[in-house]
Amino acid sequence: MLTPHRTETRRLTWLRPALFGLAVLILIGLIGLLAMDLARKLDKLDRATSDNVEWQLSQMEVEYLGLVDVLENTRTAADLPELRRNFDIFYSRISTFREGMMFDGLRQAPGFSVTLDKLAGTLDHFVPAIDGPDSALLAALPEIRAEFRSHRPTIRQTALNGMVYFAERSDETRNSIAATLERVSAVTAGLIAALVGLVFVLWHFYRRAQFHSREAESSGARMTAVVETAPDGVIIADLGGVIRDFNDAAQRIFGYDRSEVIGRPMAETIVPQDARAAHEAGMKRFVETGEARIVGRGPVTVTARRKNGEEFPLELSLSTSHDAEGGAIVISFVRDITHRVAAEQELRVARDTALAGQRAKDRLLTVMSHEMRTPLNGMLATLELLEETGLNDRQRRYASIIGHSGETLLSHVNDVLDISRIDSGAETQTASTQIMDFGAIVRDIVDEQSALAQRNGSRVLADLPKATTVRGDPAALRRIFANLVGNAVKFTQNGRIEVSADRLGSSDMVEFRIKDTGLGIAPEDCARIFDDFVSLDASYGRSTSGTGLGLGIVQRLVRKLGGEITLDSKLGEGSLFRVRLPLPSAAEPAAARVAPAAPATPPVRIVTSEPLRILVVEDNEINRLVVREMLETIGHSVTEAVDGIDGVQAAAARRYDLVLMDISMPRLDGVEATRRIRSGGGASCSAPIVALTANALPHEAANFRAAGMNDTVTKPISRKSLQRALDLATGRGGAPAAHRPKDGSGxxxxxxxxxxxxxxxxxxxxxxxxxxxxxxxxxxxxxxxxxxxxxxxxxxxxxxxxxxxxxxxxxxxxxxxxxxxxxxxxxxxxxxxxxxxxxxxxxxxxxxxxxxxxxxxxxxxxxxxxxxxx
Missing domain, CATH: 1.20.120 (Four Helix Bundle (Hemerythrin (Met), subunit A))
Incomplete structure (x- = not known):
């Protein structure tokens, strides 16, 4: 039976060897790990040295090439500082190789010292020239260039020799370390065998840990790369509002460096003073209740503050996540929208400016229409009256000249107004709504222009297909060809003008060609001939006149109809205009063809059978005289009012059969006067009211109808236009006057x-x-x-x-x-x-x-x- 002492002794006897063996194994393991670590460090140290030397050798060659490049491009004294700087850099690099301790072994390599000394000698030879005056250096440049060009093989060979040398030394070092390690491995092989089982288990856990570590590092690296390279700023803060991360884009946006903001409260850093209370209240509410008014709700626009105190608009999106320790964080995605907001503001300003300009243009045209056409009205209408007073031939010739000039001026005014209507969209498109015969339209225009062409010694010919019934806009087509054929006739002397048309295959497109043998247009002018107010005096001389708007109107109309117009012309050889328009073929119903037939009879003029009481409200004395003369000569009674207030009073006091109302008048304009007459309940509150105006814009006519006017007569006034108003008063223009609708159009x-x-x-x-x-x-x-x-x-x-x-x-x-x-x-x-x-x-x-x-x-x-x- 073992005593307690023996039992304790035997236990100690077993325990001591076990502890010793364990200690040995631990020491052996530590020795093995230290040896492996030593070998790794030695290899790393050797490789780092080799890499550094190899970089130095490569850099020497790069700096040599840089010096040669500067030498090749140095031409003046202004280039010499760059040359000296590159020379000094290369000189310093060669000196490092000659004197640096790191390169002691390299200098022992065969051939290296020789080439190095050769390079050093060359550099020392040119030092006086480099450090000397600019003039001396410029004079020595050819010699320096030639010398350094010759060293290119030397530089390459020097670098290669150095790399070969260090490659051999590295191989020797690695072989030596490998041999040492092999001996250590042989000695410890037996000891390591006992640890295989334990190592296997430890290796298994190590590999798993390593795998998870790599995954975590890779995921972290990817996330870091995404955050750092994102074009939008990313700010990460904890629930206390303290900034934890700040990416590069955020640094650019706010002007802070990352080190300046990490650990600082976000509210004090980037939130404006007047918004901090709301920001802190929102963060507190989110922490306490989880209620998020912005988090996860998409981008919102807020105001932020830069480092310099500037406040700017920012687009902000918020999201929540957790950090590595499980703590909650708030991720802010921010985008500086200063330029976008500024661009939007510029667009709004540009839009408002454009609208204001358009309104100003409309006002200008309104005033121009009134101020120019009103005196034209007086002149032309007075001429019409004057021609009825029995003039002699000489007086009639003078009156004809005045009338022709007035008609020309009126045509110019109408051209400007046409441009305004088309550009503003006031003219509605009616293409493809009417069946028409474009052949008849073209032939009419050719007939109209033939007389003028004959005076110029020219002829106008038309070559049209048989099938010319189409759907389209006859008014627009007539204006297009009137301008094009009229221009061709005007600018062709003793020549020919040919108008032809053909349908392009089976499509809806019809091509019209207007060709003349006139003066032609220079190539540099063809591109601008369709611009407004362009008149090519250099090509056409001063014998012709016009506003330069005709072709501008043509181009606008062609585009409005969905077509295109082109021009081929050579100076002195004539011009060819091609117009392509979509004109679908159409059957020719008896009641729908828009084209004049056979010889036309003049319209039947309707004259009232009984005298009418007519009130003329007009501020222009000449216009009142003209209208009075025209009306009284056919038996009507006329009362005059000089402005809107007088007109309202006169209409309230007496029953009139017709009121002719001017629009632009002092004290009270015609539109407001009409409203007062209609709403005043006076004697003429239900009488037909016709606007007399120079304002030809369609939206103005709509305003007149809305005020209670029944119709609009555009100045200049003629008997024909007045007859329309008289027909309205007597019911001949449609339904009887008492039953006409209030908008008056009938x-x-x-x-x-x-x-x-x-x-x-x-x-x-x-x-x-x-x-x-x-x-x-x-x-x-x-x-x-x-x-x-x-x-x-x-x-x-x-x-x-x-x-x-x-x-x-x-x-x-x-x-x-x-x-x-x-x-x-x-x-x-x-x-x-x-x-x-x-x-x-x-x-x-x-x-x-x-x-x-x-x-x-x-x-x-x-x-x-x-x-x-x-």
Whole structure:
């Protein structure tokens, strides 16, 4: 039985060797680890030295090439400082190789010292020239260049020798260390075998830890790279508002360095003083309740503060996350939007400026129209009266000259107003809404211009296809060709003007060509010939005149119609204008063709059968005289008012059959005077009121109607324009005056019918109008029932589109306006809304038919219907 002492002794005997062996194993392990660490450090130290030397050798070659490059490019004294600096750098590098302790072994390498001494000798030889005066150095430059060019192989060989030397030394060192380690490994192999099992376990855990460490490092590196290279600023703060990270973009935005803001409260660093309370309250609310008004809600615009105190607009997005210790953090993504806000402000200012400029332009045109056309009105109208007083031939010739000059000036004013209308969009596009014969339009213009061409010794010829019935805008087409053919005739002496047209294949595009043999246009002027107010005096001489707006109007109209215009011309050889327009082919219904037929008879002038009491409200004395003379010579009684206030008082005191109201007047303008007459309940509150104005802009006419005016007559005033106002007063212009709608436009445009009758004759008008009535009666009845019978919207609105064209031709103003509105709604995709308004067509057509019954030119049709019904 073992005593406690023996048991303790035996235990100690076993324990001591075990502890000793354990200690040995620990020491061996430590020795092995130290040996491995020593070898790694030695290798690293050797490699670092070698790398440094190799860099030095490479840098020597780079600096040599830099010196040679500067030598090659040095030409003047201004280049010498750069040469001296590069020489000193290269000299310093060679001196380092010759004297540095690091290169003691390298200098023992075969051939290295020789080439190094050679380079040093060259450098020492040129030191006096480098350090000497600029003139001496400039003189020595050729020799220096030649000498250093010759050293290029020497430099390359020196670098290669050095690298070879250090490569051999590195290999020897590594081989020596490897041999040592192999001996240590052999001695310790047996000891390490006992630790294999333990090492295996430890290695397993080590690899796992290493894997997770690499993953964490890689993820952290990726995240750091993303944050640091992000174009937007990223600011990370804890829930206390203390900044924990600040990326490069944030530094650029706010002007702080990262070291300046880490650990500082965000509120005191980048939040403006007046916003800090709200910022701190929001952070506190988020910490206490988790309520987030900005976090995760997308970008918001706030005001921030830079380091220099400048406040600027900032786009801010907030998000939350956790740091490595699990603590909550707030990540702010910020973007400086100063330039964007400034750009938006500039755009707003530019827009406002443009709108103000457009308004100023409109005001200028209004004033110009009034101030220029008003005296023209007096001049031309007075000439018309003067021609009726029995002038002799000489006086008539003088009056003709004055009239021609006035018409020319009026044409210039109209050109400017046309430009304004087209640019402002005031002229609505009517292309593809009417069936027309463009051949007839072109031939009419050719006939009109032939007389002028003959005076210039020229001829105008037209070569047109047989099929010229298309859908398009006849008014715009007439203006385009009137300008182009008129220009060709004006600038062609003793030559030819040829107008031709062809459809391009099976497309809707028609190409028109206007070719002349005139003076032509220089190539450098062809690009600007379509600019406004351009008149090429150098090409056309001073024998012609004009505003230089004709081709500008043509280009605008062509573009508005979806076409294009080009010019080919050579100075002295004539010009060729090509105009391409989309003009779809169309059938030729009897009631819809817009083209003059055979010899036109002059329009029938309608004269009232009884004298009318007419109030003329006009501030211009000449205009009042002209209007009075024109009206009194045909038997009407005229009362004059010199401004709007006098006009209102006169209209309230006496019943007038017609009020002619000027627009621009002192004390009270015509628009406000009309409102007061309509609302005052005076004797003439319901009398027809017609605006006399030089303002030709369509939106102004809409304002006049809104004020209560029934129609607008544009100055200069003529008997024809006054007749329109008289027709309105007697009910001959449409429905009887007492039943005219308050906007005054009336359901029927009498002038349109008069013009159509003048073009095609009375008999043809009656025949075509009968077809139109039959077609319209049937179509209106069908459209009124279309919604109830489930007619497809597209089919019904196609009929609306077709009927709108016919209504425009026969002056059915109210019907055409309503149908055009429905047609526009359909084009905008509002099919259901348009179909819901189809029943409104029937009462409008009924009013239109009633207005037609009062028109004398359609009386035979009315009488025939009455006889048939009786």
């Amino acid at each position: 359901p029927v445009n009498l002038a349109q019918l008069d013009e159509l009758r003048g073009e095609i004759g009375q008999a043809r008008l009656e025949q075509m109008f009968g077809l139109f009535r039959s077609e319209a009666d049937a179509t209106v009845a069908w459209l009124s029932d279309a919604p109830a019978h489930g007619v497809p919207a597209a089919e019904a609105l196609a009929a609306v589109h077709k009927l709108a064209g016919s209504a425009a031709v026969f002056g059915a103003r109210s019907l055409h306006a309503h149908l055009s509105e429905l047609d526009n709604m359909a084009k905008l995709g509002q099919l259901d809304q348009a179909c819901a308004r189809l029943p409104e067509i029937s009462p409008i057509w009924a009013d239109t038919v009633a207005a037609y019954e009062c028109i004398d030119s359609l009386a035979p049709r009315r009488a025939a219907r009455i006889a048939a019904s009786g």
